[in-house]
Amino acid sequence: MRGSTLYRRMVAVSIRAQMQYRASFLLLSLGQAGVTVIEFFGIWALFDRFGRLPDWTLAEVAVFYGVVNVAFSFSDAVSRGFDLFGQDVRQGDFDRVLVRPRSSLLQVAGSRFAIHRIGRLIQGAVVLAVGLSQVESQMGPVEGLLLVFAIAGGAALFLGLVVLQATLAFWSTETLELMNTMTYGGVQTAQYPIAIYREAFRRFFTFVVPLACVAYFPVVAVLGRPDPLGSPFWFQCVAPLAGFAFLFASFGVWQIGVRHYTSTGS
Amino acid sequence: MAQIQVEGLTKTFQIAKRRAGMLGALAGVVRREHRELVALDAITFEIGQGELIGYVGPNGAGKSTTIKILSGILVPDAGHCEVLGFVPWRERRRYVAAIGVVFGQRTQLWWDLPVVESFDLLRSIYHVDDASYRRTLDEMVSLLDLEPLLDTPVRQLSLGQRMRCDLAASLLHEPSLLFLDEPTIGLDAPSKLAVRDFVKRLNRDRGVTVILTTHDMDDIETLCERVMVIGDGRILQDGSLADLRERVSPERRLIVDLEDPEVTLDAPGARVISREGPRWELAFDPRVVSPAQLITQVASRHAVRDLFVENPPIEEVITEIYDHGGLAS
């Protein structure tokens, strides 16, 4: 059985297991729906403010926001296993993963699946669609493809961040929650056009954690407007590749972490 | 040729000294104080195809750490180790496809799934084809009497039932080498017997090499021809069960419950170790006085409510090896 098939089976198992605790599953879904509604108000409030950003229209800001959040929701749904990975490491449950002849990343990813996080996907997609319908530029097949590419690169990048964060658990399980907060903070920061930030920030989000490469640059190309930062069109089109490179690099770091796994004494 | 070769295997754990409170945790992120704990101190041994090895020692001796290194979970600090021609932690995925591992303290199954679905998922994970899966599963179900358990979620199983399922799960891909870490821990007597019986058959009928850790001497006596004793991260003794017996004193225990708590027990040829109310614990050397003689004598002098003979517990056997074995250290 191929890796992707195995992943699907493990996810099905995880969903069925969640369904067994029907009450808590319902509560979680309700909670997520509530959070989504509240976040809508948050976005509205923020747009009210950022809508008056010089250089950027409200519709354009909505497209940036939509791309980042749709990408993030994909990685968020599949990354539940990594979020709780600190617990697995602390309790020595990762032993079980290592004695099975499959990729450890695949097994951790498949160990849990958060269906209720689909709410965020819907929210991001709605904002994206509304934004796209309001911008002045024409949407052709090239722009469409570029958007899909940006979202895929973004999902890869967020997944890479999640993997890196989980990898930390091999050295210290106490820092995981802290890192989690930082990732969410990064998402919050990066969902607005990075041109509004200072130089140091922009460099960080281009060269270190290349969020700008999966959101800002390709979206500028999709919007068909000149980049206030002056990046060339060809660069805007290939930039999302950085997300995949980041994911790939995170896999390497993970492998180093696995060799540092110490299990637990019983 | 040896299936397992271990040479000078060493593992040290860094134990972080935790500081109290939130500030302490933050300080711990920046700089940490560590204490070193040597769990394995250059152990060396070889195991051949088809052996059934008892790996014994008290809690904290390093048994689980050895198993975890041999099964590719932990990477040692020093030493060499080759199992089935693989270095476990280097070629993990190809290696673990050829071995089975069971941890008595922790199930390998999916907590919320019915047993049979866990098995089915493992079949996918190990790429077992349908025909051999069905054959192996049938065999396991009949040998371990799993039929009534197959549709039960794992979390509802008793410890003994769970262990039987875990054993089956570890063998679905027909490994030629099986690691069992404390497979009888916490089990009731019938479950212990079932596990022992199964392991014995597996080894005898299928030639599966088994390495079994335990601190239960009865496991060893009923199962293993070869015993490795570990204490404090070092192999103290490696040989036949008879060798082990010879090295430690042959002393046995007689526990007697008298009817009258006031009476002082008189038992020639035996030494009193402890007394708690009417319960007396005696040590005797069966070469000097046979258990039958001793029991007859005690029973002829006192009104006895109950009595039984025991082997000294494994902890004492180890202490014995330490104290009298001339351990070069």
Ligand SMILES: Nc1ncnc2c1ncn2[C@@H]1O[C@H](COP(=O)(O)OP(=O)(O)O)[C@@H](O)[C@H]1O
């Ligand atoms: N993951 C770990 N982290 C820190 N110390 C450990 C860890 N695993 C085992 N130890 C310590 O190493 C020693 C050997 O442990 P272990 O191999 O589990 O012993 P056994 O299985 O013989 O009871 C013990 O002192 C134990 O506390």
Ligand SMILES: [Mg+2]
């Ligand atoms: Mg142990």
